[in-house]
Amino acid sequence: MTDIATYLRQHEAKGLLRFITCGSVDDGKSTLIGRLLFDSKRLYDDQLAALASESVRFGTQNGEIDYALLLDGLEAEREQGITIDVAYRFFSTDKRSFIVADCPGHAQYTRNMATGASTADLAVVLVDARRGLLTQTRRHSYIVSLLGLRHVLLAVNKMDLVDYSQEVFDGIVGEYRKLAAALGIEHVQAVPLSALRGDNLIRRSQATPWYTGPSVLEHLETVRLDDSARGGGFRLPVQWVNRPHQNFRGYAGTLGGGSVAKGDAVVALPSARRSRIAQVFGPDGEVERAAPGQAVTLTLADELDVSRGDVLCSADDPPQVADQFAAHLLWMGDAALVPGRPYLLRLGTVTVAAQVTEIKHRIDVDTQEHLAAKRLELNEVAMVNLSLDRAIAFAPYEEDRALGAFILIDRTSNATAGAGRIDFALRRAGNIHWQHLDVDRAARAALKGQQPACLWFTGLSGSGKSTIANLVEKRLHAQGCHTYLLDGDNVRHGLNRDLGFTEEDRVENIRRVTEVARLMVDAGLIVLVSFISPYASERRTARERFAPGEFIEIFVDTPLEVCEARDVKSLYRRARAGEIPNFTGISAPYEAPESPELHLRTVELPTEQAAERVVARLLG
Numbered sequence: 001m002t003d004i005a006t007y008l009r010q011h012e013a014k015g016l017l018r019f020i021t022c023g024s025v026d027d028g029k030s031t032l033i034g035r036l037l038f039d040s041k042r043l044y045d046d047q048l049a050a051l052a053s054e055s056v057r058f059g060t061q062n063g064e065i066d067y068a069l070l071l072d073g074l075e076a077e078r079e080q081g082i083t084i085d086v087a088y089r090f091f092s093t094d095k096r097s098f099i100v101a102d103c104p105g106h107a108q109y110t111r112n113m114a115t116g117a118s119t120a121d122l123a124v125v126l127v128d129a130r131r132g133l134l135t136q137t138r139r140h141s142y143i144v145s146l147l148g149l150r151h152v153l154l155a156v157n158k159m160d161l162v163d164y165s166q167e168v169f170d171g172i173v174g175e176y177r178k179l180a181a182a183l184g185i186e187h188v189q190a191v192p193l194s195a196l197r198g199d200n201l202i203r204r205s206q207a208t209p210w211y212t213g214p215s216v217l218e219h220l221e222t223v224r225l226d227d228s229a230r231g232g233g234f235r236l237p238v239q240w241v242n243r244p245h246q247n248f249r250g251y252a253g254t255l256g257g258g259s260v261a262k263g264d265a266v267v268a269l270p271s272a273r274r275s276r277i278a279q280v281f282g283p284d285g286e287v288e289r290a291a292p293g294q295a296v297t298l299t300l301a302d303e304l305d306v307s308r309g310d311v312l313c314s315a316d317d318p319p320q321v322a323d324q325f326a327a328h329l330l331w332m333g334d335a336a337l338v339p340g341r342p343y344l345l346r347l348g349t350v351t352v353a354a355q356v357t358e359i360k361h362r363i364d365v366d367t368q369e370h371l372a373a374k375r376l377e378l379n380e381v382a383m384v385n386l387s388l389d390r391a392i393a394f395a396p397y398e399e400d401r402a403l404g405a406f407i408l409i410d411r412t413s414n415a416t417a418g419a420g421r422i423d424f425a426l427r428r429a430g431n432i433h434w435q436h437l438d439v440d441r442a443a444r445a446a447l448k449g450q451q452p453a454c455l456w457f458t459g460l461s462g463s464g465k466s467t468i469a470n471l472v473e474k475r476l477h478a479q480g481c482h483t484y485l486l487d488g489d490n491v492r493h494g495l496n497r498d499l500g501f502t503e504e505d506r507v508e509n510i511r512r513v514t515e516v517a518r519l520m521v522d523a524g525l526i527v528l529v530s531f532i533s534p535y536a537s538e539r540r541t542a543r544e545r546f547a548p549g550e551f552i553e554i555f556v557d558t559p560l561e562v563c564e565a566r567d568v569k570s571l572y573r574r575a576r577a578g579e580i581p582n583f584t585g586i587s588a589p590y591e592a593p594e595s596p597e598l599h600l601r602t603v604e605l606p607t608e609q610a611a612e613r614v615v616a617r618l619l620g
């Protein structure tokens with residue numbers, strides 16, 4: 001452990017370049033990485049990296065050197081619970097240290113690559129000289145540009161197999177430059193290479209006398225990356241609030257943008273409260289000023305309520321605040337992205353619930369064509385509108401990579417399901433304000449003399465939802481309660497007439513009925529909702545739209561065989577015959593609730609008793 005610590009300390013002073021390699025094993029990716037590692041004589045595998053990251057935590061606590069910078073990308077990913085397969089390898093030369101994100105080239109390649117690319121400065125794109133640009137090359141380059149990498153090293157490999165032909169090389173480079181221009185990749189350095197023989201890998205080769213540029217390693221050692229740094233005022237996404245005792249409150253994180261100094265005017269976002277910088281701490285204690293990219297702790301002159309995920313920034317150059325965006329999104333989830341479904345969005349240090357409200361168009365990464373889409377499958381890219389549960393500080397990706405790139409996390413599996421970049425905030429976000437109303441829900445409920453609630457019945461078709469809900473409503477009505485029953489069959493004749501039974505249509509169906517139920521509860525009613533509502537994530541969203549205790553989930557649990565035997569509307573028979581597609585339980589899923597407030601097993605429970613239990617649960 002101490003060895004790697006010493007090693008990192010020695011090399012910390014040199015610049016660090018993070019890069020990623022794109023291409024398949026056939027293109028010579030492993031050979032290239034292998035030789036770079038071998039020839040630089042510094043081979044550290046990712047286990048050592050893990051050890052190092054442990055020692056980092058330890059080290060910082062003791063006020064030792066801060067080489068967390070070297071590892072912060074890894075830390076961030078670990079925090080996000082990303083479980084995917086990216087091995088980070090370290091090597092170093094006299095001029096620079098390097099971290100290569102090495103992504104295995106199997107089916108999940110895109111996801112791995114996007115993860116690696118999100119922290120990289122440069123991409124090495126490998127092309128087989130015999131085969132030229134492939135669909136895959138275009139796809140990878142698209143992702144590289146989507147994630148904002150502006151530097152590509154185009155490694156035209158296997159030159160030995162085309163007799164080191166300048167013509168072949170020039171042809172491929174010409175074609176790639178066109179692609180790069182279309183994608184907005186600004187800097188392309190092409191190198192004719194034989195990774196296997198070592199031509200132009202570490203040193204320039206005799207075999208390509210016509211080539212006057214640098215070798216791969218020379219380019220990696222000398223490429224200037226500072227053009228991508230954002231000018232302007234400082235921005236500090238708050239990673240954590242350091243509060244060792246009553247008299248000290250420091251805001252820690254990594255500084256983006258310009259430098260920060262004692263006395264600077266500062267604004268905290270999204271609250272927009274203002275103050276001044278009281279103290280600046282670097283890794284070795286208090287300093288007058290800290291530079292971009294440094295890990296710092298700031299204290300403020302006034303007590304503001306700032307927490308993790310907020311952004312402290314220069315009052316002269318604050319980023320924007322919004323809750324709706326237009327963005328580019330690369331989908332990496334195994335399950336398709338469906339508009340309206342809730343995910344977690346993480347941007348910088350903030351995590352917030354979010355949904356895609358609209359897929360504007362899907363983008364064919366091979367042709368750049370815009371296509372219509374209702375959902376996004378694995379590896380698809382689209383322009384989307386996003387809506388967050390609350391406003392956050394952000395910047396368009398073009399302006400600030402740190403505050404413009406985000407990931408979407410699947411709330412059930414906790415896996416990264418999408419990566420994207422914010423293009424701009426949607427205007428409407430800032431313009432709609434909640435209308436304050438004098439007669440509020442408490443007043444309306446009081447007049448009715450009842451506690452409003454939402455009784456949410458879920459279960460298979462024919463499970464008995466409508467029958468039980470009907471009985472419950474009759475009983476409540478008899479007791480003088482003000483109620484309303486929303487039934488799937490009925491609502492689908494009116495409000496939701498435009499919706500069918502695909503996954504995305506059901507998500508929208510439930511989203512709308514949730515909003516209607518909410519308005520009714522707001523009006524002081526006891527609302528009974530009887531929809532199949534087959535997806536756990538939409539039921540969870542529905543629950544979150546109500547106050548604690550107001551949403552009562554009732555699982556009408558009837559085995560499929562029983563529903564099928566009842567077959568009140570002959571739907572099961574027709575579904576089995578293939579006449580009704582996407583039929584719940586047969587050709588579409590039903591995700592049973594895991595912890596409903598009430599679990600009614602109808603096989604053991606006659607309808608009257610089932611209804612009685614619901615009423616008892618509600619009225620106590």
Ligand SMILES: Nc1ncnc2c1ncn2[C@@H]1O[C@H](COP(=O)(O)OS(=O)(=O)O)[C@@H](OP(=O)(O)O)[C@H]1O
Pocket residue numbers: 460461462466488489492501505506507509510530531532533534569571580581582583584
């Ligand atoms: N493909 C398919 N799958 C499931 N159900 C179907 C389908 N096609 C028509 N129906 C009839 O529509 C009723 C379910 O509508 P819901 O709005 O409750 O469904 S969902 O919540 O959006 O899944 C359901 O009513 P219930 O039997 O009352 O549940 C069916 O009568």
Ligand SMILES: Nc1ncnc2c1ncn2[C@@H]1O[C@H](COP(=O)(O)OP(=O)(O)O)[C@@H](O)[C@H]1O
Pocket residue numbers: 459460461462463464465466467468530566568602603605606607610
């Ligand atoms: N214990 C029970 N609970 C609810 N329904 C039952 C029960 N036993 C038999 N049934 C019958 O099952 C059918 C359920 O149909 P329905 O209420 O329309 O279901 P859903 O609204 O879930 O599609 C009705 O014909 C009902 O009489």
